[in-house]
Amino acid sequence: MLEKLFEPIKIRELEVKNRLVVPAMVMNYCNTDGTATERYIAYHEARAEGGWGLIITEATAIDEHGKGFHNMAGLWSDDQIESHAKLAERVHQHGGKIAVQLYHAGRQTGSQITGVQPIAPSPIKDPTIDEIPHELTKAEIKELIEKYGDAALRAKKAGYDAAEIHGGHGYLINQFLSPFSNKRTDEYGGTIMNRTRFAVEIVENVRKKVGNDFPILFRISMEEFVEGGLTIEDTKVIARILEQAGVDAINCSAGVYKTMQYVIQPAAVPHAFMVDLAAEIKKVVTIPVIAVGRINDPFIAESVLLSEKADLIAMGRASLADPDFPNKVKEGKLDEIIQCIGCVQGCIGRLIKGLDVKCLVNPLTGKENEFTVKPANEKKKVFVAGGGIAGMQSAIIAARRGHEVHLYEKDDNLGGQWLLAAVPPNKAELNTFTIWQKNQLDKWGVHFHLKSELNENIVENEKPDAVIIATGAKPFVPNIPGVHLPEVVIAQDVLSGKKDVGQSVVVVGGGLVGAETAAHLANHGKKVVIIEMLNEIVKDGEPSVKHFLFKDLQEHNVEIITSAKVKEIKQGSITIEKDNDLREIGNIDSVVIAVGSKSENALKEKLQGKVDNIITVGDAIKVRKAIEAVEEGYEAGLAV
Structure with missing residues (x-):
């Protein structure tokens, strides 16, 4: 049923063994001088081992002043060839093919990263970066064209199988292609032919330097989703021009920094949403x-190929979530695939803060050499308190190492708060991770005890060698007059279906839980008001997730009142203080409390002296994001 995925295909003379591609994703794992580190190499090697047909490296700068991130790859100097040669060699050892992506950030970087003023076709600021770029002269354009060709030749010398020219996502080449950023009136601006000239001359320069046996790919943003930007009809013309210039494959993406939610899409974006454009x-x-x-x-992926809408499928974050995706598909181990959940916490969420990339559902990403799961020297009895994502992760890793693992969960099902996080609109994909974890618990023989809360008596009787405390957090109920009225419920009880609400609802708390609970209720026909003490809702949320959440709240007419404090809850009304004035909101049927959670870790103190090794993980330490919970669970499983 999934045969098309594994048909070989040729890109120029390069034979790719299947249709599965790891596209370029900046990981921030390289040295600041652009050389490849062992971490960067091991990350790519894991994907080659996992069976991907073509791996395209992260954006690799052709100029030291063209970097958009501090720790990204570079091929602007011959001194960088050696480290990249090691990467190509390690990928080839596993039968993989690897292409380098050549890139210059143009105006989508800043002097705090490069030390110099950014450059662009026109002296117009990128909407997301507060720095006016230098307008390139014709002489400077010619220099850059040579640098692309020189970098491609270095890539060939390093043993890469192909080069992809990055002409998308709002970077330098895209800036020339698009009327959104290109306002020139010389031969590099104005008409489509002129705006494509820079890209064409780069392709021709690369071909001249690498010869006819080296494939050239081109990544493009088919739609930019900005005012006056590229549309699919523009891009169809550009694609034809590029093919004529000598490009051997088109990698079809979308978006620029201003529309980052379409470059790296959260779960609110439909599956395969760009395929019709491709x-x-x-x-x-x-x-x-x-x-x-x-x-x-x-x-x-298979259906896209069968509908002949594309020839290869790039699955970037799917490869972060599970580097073994192709092998698992080929071997029919579909229930063992860790699926990307579109949370964007570990990938773009970290990258925009200048951090290295991780993956919420796969702590091994970027730690391929560090988090190796090896059999334990001594088999132990390990108890885990709590069956949320942190507890299950620790149980899985401990069991994989050969320990006898018992998981205790006080509720009648596994998943904890994660189950509730999957209830609001566009969040159901979170359940794929719970399903994967439960499958792994079964596979590795973890004994789980539902409706059974681990306590000191069980520990004293059973005498485990180690206890991992993953008891999570419980909702915080503020001391507001009227908070215990029958029409007042906590968000978690609403999401779990334990409590119902009336038609008109006030949600107290505009963090992620409050805002998503409001969206859930509004999507089900309720009239909703959010009250938040801070000056904005979802203050620490991921920007692209917030983009679609806020759009949803707006479309469903959810009223948002910020910088306001709830003073009293009465039957049918709620009193708030805003701008030093008291205001009453009437005709209220229900009030939902969503003002955060507090750690639940009383067990740790009770077990002191009763067991040698106690490890606390996740929200039981401190309430944070899921990415920390899963990573700490993984580390705990390695530590026992």
């Missing part, structure tokens, strides 16, 4: 077309 490109070119964008399931 199909439009495929209609006008004869070279292979690569589709990308929220494709995280093998059946969706």
